[in-house]
Amino acid sequence: MKKLLINNNVRKLRFLNDEMTQKDLSLKVDVSRQTIVAIEKGQYSPTLELCFKIAIVFNKTIDEVFYVETPEKEEK
């Protein structure tokens, strides 16, 4: 099976939550700000525990925050 392209709505959700800063989110989920930056850029796929923590902060389910990006070619 090919490696999944996991993307997320963290950046969007931060802005929808009173323009929460990366620092604020990092403090709430107990990681460094650099890790939040890496997650938003798609450079790091967080552990399931961190996914849950982020989803809880935004009061969303995991699939509302993280999703698998399907390449257009495969959809056809």
Added chain:
Amino acid sequence: MSYQESKSLTNILSVIIITGIYSLIVYQRYSVGSFDTTNVFKFWAIVILIFIPISIVSKIIIMILFSIGTAVVQTAQGEETDDLDFVDERDKLIELKATKISLIIFSLGFIAALATQAFSMNNHIFFITLIIAGVITEIASELATIIYYRKGV
């Protein structure tokens, strides 16, 4: 450049500088005959046993200076300095991957050192190969860390 990247770069520079200076001192003393070189294994045991504490103390001093320098720069720039040494799951994963790389490289270095003995080379070559492998391992591990922080894991 992030704190972790700067830290890795500082580690690379400190390894090169400390090992370079120490090697130069040992070579100079060896050239003037300050060491008893009749027993090669005793000579290298002394050289390595002296190098270990020197290397540890020098690295601690360099890292303290680096941390102070970073904290001063961040304070001057108005950034928060509370999470400089904070380690989270991403840091641990990167550290794990870098350790894996360093183990592979050192193993190859050790095999190369053994090969020098298999080909009946001088005993000095065996220890020099091991030391070079150690330096390359440390540099590669820190470079891998920088790459993982930059490109992602």
